[in-house]
């Protein structure tokens with residue numbers, strides 16, 4: 001199994017940039033900046049964890065109150 005090296009924006013089909021300042025919003029909470037991916041063209045942002053199906057975002061885990 002090789003790991004994917006490059007992510008592409010679904011809309012623009014350009015390579016996403018890896019950034020460390022994704023602004024995270026969960027419901028009405030503003031969470032600390034996170035590592036993720038941003039499309040240089042349309043500016044859409046994804047958390048890295050969004051791509052990793054088996055990994056639950058730690059922030060969401062905390063805020064869901066479990």
Ligand SMILES: [Zn+2]
Pocket residue numbers: 009010011012013039040041042043044
């Ligand atoms: Zn895009």
